[in-house]
Amino acid sequence: MSVLVFVESKDGKFSKAAFEAVSYGNKIGTTTVITFGDASDDVLAGLGNYGASKVLVNKSVDGKNEQQLTRLIHAAAEATGAETVVMIQDQLGKAIAPRVAARMNAGHISGAVALPDTSNGFVVKTYVYSGKAFANVKVNTPKRVISLVSNALAPVATGGSASVEVFNADLGDAKIKVKEMKSQGAGVPLPEAELVVSAGRGLKGPENWGIVEDLAKALGATTACSRPVADIGWRPHHEHVGQTGVAIRPNLYIAAGISGAIQHLAGVNSSKTIVVINTDSEAPFFKAANYGVVGDAFDVLPRLTEAINKFKAAQ
Amino acid sequence: MKLLVCISKAPDTTSKIAFTDGNTKFDENGVQYIVNPYDEWYALVRALELVEANGGSVTTITVGTAADEPTIRKALAIGANDAVRIDAPATDPYFVAKQIAEYAKDKGFDVILTGKETIDFNGAQVSGMIAEILDLPFVSLAQKMEVAGNTATIERDVPGGSEIIEVATPFVLSAAKGMAEQRIPNMRGIMAARTKPLTVVPAVSVENATTVVSYELPPAKSECKYFTADQMDELVAALHNEAKAI
Numbered sequence: 001m002s003v004l005v006f007v008e009s010k011d012g013k014f015s016k017a018a019f020e021a022v023s024y025g026n027k028i029g030t031t032t033v034i035t036f037g038d039a040s041d042d043v044l045a046g047l048g049n050y051g052a053s054k055v056l057v058n059k060s061v062d063g064k065n066e067q068q069l070t071r072l073i074h075a076a077a078e079a080t081g082a083e084t085v086v087m088i089q090d091q092l093g094k095a096i097a098p099r100v101a102a103r104m105n106a107g108h109i110s111g112a113v114a115l116p117d118t119s120n121g122f123v124v125k126t127y128v129y130s131g132k133a134f135a136n137v138k139v140n141t142p143k144r145v146i147s148l149v150s151n152a153l154a155p156v157a158t159g160g161s162a163s164v165e166v167f168n169a170d171l172g173d174a175k176i177k178v179k180e181m182k183s184q185g186a187g188v189p190l191p192e193a194e195l196v197v198s199a200g201r202g203l204k205g206p207e208n209w210g211i212v213e214d215l216a217k218a219l220g221a222t223t224a225c226s227r228p229v230a231d232i233g234w235r236p237h238h239e240h241v242g243q244t245g246v247a248i249r250p251n252l253y254i255a256a257g258i259s260g261a262i263q264h265l266a267g268v269n270s271s272k273t274i275v276v277i278n279t280d281s282e283a284p285f286f287k288a289a290n291y292g293v294v295g296d297a298f299d300v301l302p303r304l305t306e307a308i309n310k311f312k313a314a315q
Numbered sequence: 316m317k318l319l320v321c322i323s324k325a326p327d328t329t330s331k332i333a334f335t336d337g338n339t340k341f342d343e344n345g346v347q348y349i350v351n352p353y354d355e356w357y358a359l360v361r362a363l364e365l366v367e368a369n370g371g372s373v374t375t376i377t378v379g380t381a382a383d384e385p386t387i388r389k390a391l392a393i394g395a396n397d398a399v400r401i402d403a404p405a406t407d408p409y410f411v412a413k414q415i416a417e418y419a420k421d422k423g424f425d426v427i428l429t430g431k432e433t434i435d436f437n438g439a440q441v442s443g444m445i446a447e448i449l450d451l452p453f454v455s456l457a458q459k460m461e462v463a464g465n466t467a468t469i470e471r472d473v474p475g476g477s478e479i480i481e482v483a484t485p486f487v488l489s490a491a492k493g494m495a496e497q498r499i500p501n502m503r504g505i506m507a508a509r510t511k512p513l514t515v516v517p518a519v520s521v522e523n524a525t526t527v528v529s530y531e532l533p534p535a536k537s538e539c540k541y542f543t544a545d546q547m548d549e550l551v552a553a554l555h556n557e558a559k560a561i
């Protein structure tokens with residue numbers, strides 16, 4: 001089976017999520033990658049280490065125009081005869097995967113968390129109900145587009161190398177114009193973060209976030225928060241996780257001063273390990289936790305930071 | 316300004332998620348349906364604000380059965396001018412997108428708005444598919460939108476920052492948090508909604524591109540292990556040795 005994987009490089013590099021997508025493709029069939037931008041040929045060929053046999057790169061398309069990217073991916077799928085297109089369920093993937101599916105008359109699996117089961121048709125497990133359940137979705141069309149959530153399947157290094165070719169196609173006009181970009185600073189964006197430290201109303205005020213940031217820094221984690229904290233402006237909106245915020249699935253989620261309301265859990269309960277710190281031993285979050293500390297975040301967080309620093313120093 | 320807002324129902328956020336019929340059907344027992352929050356709070360309310368400022372009309376469209384009419388009336392109570400229901404159960408995103416595109420293709424809507432995703436299927440598929448079928452630009456996860464003449468200026472967060480983009484109408488937009496504030500319908504709105512036009516349109520014939528064959532609940536979490544504030548070294552050791560999280 002021929003598979004096309006679409007990934008995007010940033011600052012000349014590919015993220016772990018991209019390696020996951022390439023590995024995922026390689027487990028389904030012979031994998032070609034389509035990408036764009038200015039990553040070096042070495043970096044592009046490096047995708048072979050995750051199973052790509054060929055990397056097609058378009059050097060002219062502007063990554064902001066999903067209509068053009070859609071045409072690029074469609075043209076690459078036609079050129080390689082791919083029946084299955086794999087993308088990452090991130091912001092760009094969410095914008096273009098449905099378009100590519102509609103253009104290819106392909107069924108679209110959004111939010112895949114496992115490899116396809118082909119024992120009876122083509123069935124892929126996806127998360128639904130904001131992570132409270134999974135659905136096994138069957139694709140009825142001969143072609144399909146799969147959007148993979150990050151941190152679901154680990155990338156597998158194969159030691160291979162890929163050939164690199166420039167790929168051009170008729171992309172139509174660019175209809176979206178970016179007028180201004182604002183950077184939020186460095187750091188791993190929340191949806192891709194493997195370690196997340198999050199805090200809620202229990203922290204009492206924005207001036208107290210230093211102890212949250214200290215722990216995040218010690219761990220190399222990304223910070224997050226509950227919805228009310230973003231709503232009252234203690235923290236920026238992009239940190240809000242939950243049903244109406246960002247849905248995340250890190251390896252480790254540490255929540256301090258968050259009660260664990262069902263809407264909060266909806267966005268975080270796919271985390272592999274959850275640590276809850278709360279003064280109230282009855283807080284609902286403890287039911288979803290792997291590890292719990294009944295205690296005051298103002299006391300526990302600095303101690304945990306110290307223990308992490310000690311652990312890191314001993315490594 | 317002529318705006319079309321796609322409205323979907325969704326189970327209330329506190330609903331217990333369970334399945335019946337050998338895990339093939341969502342258990343609707345005791346489930347309260349609401350307007351999908353992203354559709355209501357953000358897409359619909361921003362559409363209403365734009366029309367209040369610039370004139371025009373807001374039509375809502377729903378692919379669903381008669382059972383969906385209470386959620387459609389709620390959208391009318393919040394202020395939409397009229398509503399369309401495409402008479403078919405919403406079983407597959409491509410099916411839904413095709414129905415909406417078919418209805419919208421010759422009506423001259425300036426913007427077709429959706430929420431960023433539904434809170435039940437979380438697919439975020441329908442809006443992009445509508446855009447592709449109609450060959451329109453698609454702005455996903457918009458957090459602010461202003462429209463002047465036929466140019467829209469949209470702000471949204473992107474990985475690592477935010478951006479301001481410009482796009483000409485017509486286009487498709489999916490709305491995320493920040494677009495608007497939730498509006499609670501008042502009594503007058505609720506009364507008026509009863510008599511606002513709700514047109515039922517037959518569905519066009521489209522094959523479902525996907526079918527849900529079964530559902531599963533996540534495996535139960537193991538019991539929570541407790542540590543005291545004095546046992547942080549032990550907690551870190553457990554995170555390292557047992558959970559392999561660090």
Ligand SMILES: Cc1cc2nc3c(=O)[nH]c(=O)nc-3n(C[C@H](O)[C@H](O)[C@H](O)COP(=O)(O)OP(=O)(O)OC[C@H]3O[C@@H](n4cnc5c(N)ncnc54)[C@H](O)[C@@H]3O)c2cc1C
Pocket residue numbers: 199200201202203225226227228229240241242243244245256257258259260261262263264267277278279280283295296297298328352
């Ligand atoms: C439709 C809908 C969608 C929603 N979507 C989301 C969403 O996406 N994300 C989200 O987070 N919420 C969401 N909510 C809100 C959600 O219901 C809760 O209100 C919210 O998550 C509570 O935030 P919190 O835990 O920070 O605050 P609280 O519920 O006020 O909890 C604070 C917690 O801190 C503890 N605490 C207090 N002091 C300390 C201390 N010194 N040390 C340690 N612990 C302490 C308290 O015991 C308590 O458990 C949504 C609600 C609705 C209705």
